[in-house]
Amino acid sequence: MTSTLPTVALIGTCDTKFDELLYVHDKLVQEHGVQCKLIDVGRTPYSHPSISFSHAEIFGNSRIPPPPDLLALPRGELISTVIKHTIPLVRSLYTSRAIHAAISLGGSGGSSLGAEVMRAALPLGFPKLIVSTMAAGDVRPYVGESDLAMMHSVVDIAGLNDILMPVLDNAAGAIAGMARAQHARLLREAPPSPSTGLPTSAPGNRRIAITMFGVTTPAVTHARAILSAYPCTTYVFHCSGAGGRALERLAASGFWAGILDLTTTELADALLGGVLSAGDTRLTAAAKARIPQVVSLGALDMCNFGPRSTVPGKYEQRNLFEHNPSMTLMRTSPSDCLTLGKQVAERLKDADPSITEIWIPRRGVSALSVQGAPFCDPDADEALFSAVREGLRGTKIPVVEDDRDINDPEFVEQMVQRLVGMLNILKR
Template identity: 60%
Template structure:
């Protein structure tokens, strides 16, 4: 079911829908309905649930047919707007909001992916399928969860698709100052002495250490050093990787951030990939504007005529 195209109707009725459904959904747009009772013979609980599921599937199918008919109708050919993938987390939202505002002046459509693991996987998949023309990868936080053991990892293929497809990408280090866990009592015992911030009752953030940042930086460098240097840049904000990593914020750790920077710089020595180190934080408007400008230049996009 996940292999079907995005937008194609998909509905699954299962007793597993009330638990962790990530293995069934992964990076697809699968709709899941809880059956309440097991699907083993009809009864007065299951019948209306299955009827609702059939109605939902029929409604989605009708809408898919209508949409397909409109898209297939003859029309005057028009130039397709360029598509740009952007990654975001709550703590990098100001950066992404500013980037989207700047892109409004250009013939492109931005698609924002929440860097929750599934978001990163979905983006990488769509890049691999040729959907996107450029990537503003502001928020690479999923790599921290990959290497430290957090719950929002996007897997080992994160930050690989754009290089393989050779499309323009401007990468930054948004929210690599944190690893995501569930409620505070779910944080593994080995991390209990670390710096923790309760984002909300369901999410606990842990500051990445110096050694962890070195490991993450090595992974980023290894993944980018084989990329097309004419279409790849990495921008490093020295004054903070998120709203929680600026001066005076609870996750600020300049030593760890500098170790991350040095690891990336060292790992990219000998390659021609451009590394830009700036004394801004990730959400600084000037920093974001300059990243957007570089991506637009690599994509050869000019502002739309008014």
């Protein structure tokens, strides 16, 4: 049962940033009328009536043996240890509906601590905000595949002043508003699923993930239109690296009923050092979780870099296409495609063949590789297709080769119908 008032978890190191944490605490309680649970994650214990969860409570209730001498740990090891002990507490507050939003303040260490706790303990859709000195740079290590928001503190969180206080005022107002929205949502919704921590879907409604890139948008748009006739909800993931990681994470938790993995381009970025890599676990979770999946090779004809000047020198002689001033695409070579095809086969070979298929669009894996387009390269395509075909030979995983391109409506319709058949769902 959710608490009467919206409640915010405030995570911070009270031994180094107590004045700033107390400032936010009091703003939340006195000006915004929400409750606040201050969680002390500092190196040394700190005592104050406003602290809801002390050092001793965090380490005493985590059910994980505490280190013999916390004070002696190196900084990196200390942060990892505190994270490990804080996650169970924050997860428990979430699952018991005792909190409705979370906020943290910190520099590089505090931001890392707050971000890892929030990503591990709180699901997508739950409000998460970090006020950080690191928010003006590369925030990927903190945000990852989550929906965590970051606000730049401008000055260090080391003393209240006329620059920091308005930032903290805004942060308190923002998280209070998000907490109210979450509180109202919980009053309308069923309790979260015990396995995923996310809201349960409507009875009879299936969740289907679809992967998309700009050059496969027509395919995904058509797939969504077809699936709208069925009792399902579609979730489209942009293959930006974070999109693929989010899809895999949710697949590992069993969130999906099925996956239409039309676009596997992130594998190329992982292989060639592009900017949109989803890491080495892309295309693995569904097979392990035994989730029905129909997979294709969308946009494996390209690797993504930033502006033209950022393309590594070793690729200067490759086929490059300036998609826009901020994004340069590199055509994958026959050698690249041979490796990518082997990777696809390797990651699918242990999947359940009764609920797994891979579809090969022989006339082009993206809008840029069809006949006459900048990335049309039959030799590279054949290297990709043959590697998939040979890698799955003898596995019983169906490999369907179709003489159309990936955005062809009939190709898309047949892929969707195969997934619908695996899920055994009928039109509304």
